[in-house]
Amino acid sequence: MIPRQFFEHRPNLRCYCQWCAQRGERKGFYKLRDGPVDWFFCNDAHALEWLEYRHKTPGINAVLKLTPDDRRVVLGGRTIEEYVSVQLSQQGVGHAHPGDGERADGLRDVDRVEVSVQEDAQLPPETLFLGGGRGGGAGGV
Numbered sequence: 001m002i003p004r005q006f007f008e009h010r011p012n013l014r015c016y017c018q019w020c021a022q023r024g025e026r027k028g029f030y031k032l033r034d035g036p037v038d039w040f041f042c043n044d045a046h047a048l049e050w051l052e053y054r055h056k057t058p059g060i061n062a063v064l065k066l067t068p069d070d071r072r073v074v075l076g077g078r079t080i081e082e083y084v085s086v087q088l089s090q091q092g093v094g095h096a097h098p099g100d101g102e103r104a105d106g107l108r109d110v111d112r113v114e115v116s117v118q119e120d121a122q123l124p125p126e127t128l129f130l131g132g133g134r135g136g137g138a139g140g141v
């Protein structure tokens with residue numbers, strides 16, 4: 001049923017940490033599902049750092065998408081933590097308010113999730129409210 005090519009094109013079991021670029025075997029890595037993509041990390045702490053900083057600045061975002069080899073060239077011997085702290089401090093100097101735009105962008109995904117949950121949670125009580133004695137105010141809209 002499944003074409004043999006499917007198996008031949010499967011990625012091997014080696015991967016690298018999306019945060020610190022350390023290589024290893026997938027089975028020993030922490031896997032984080034983000035939509036259709038699986039990201040791999042040394043451990044959950046690196047996954048959390050990645051989640052926190054990947055949208056902080058365009059520069060950090062770009063570096064985190066690089067392969068370990070390309071990243072080593074960009075970082076020039078620094079760790080990702082050092083690179084991030086430099087990027088954040090530079091951004092703090094450049095902007096009067098600390099990264100409002102980036103923060104809003106980073107939270108967009110989270111907001112969408114929260115809204116869908118809240119709508120579901122709020123519908124029943126709201127419906128009850130309108131059906132109750134206060135229905136007379138509906139003409140206000």
Ligand SMILES: [Zn+2]
Binds near residue numbers: 020021041042
């Ligand atoms: Zn790592």
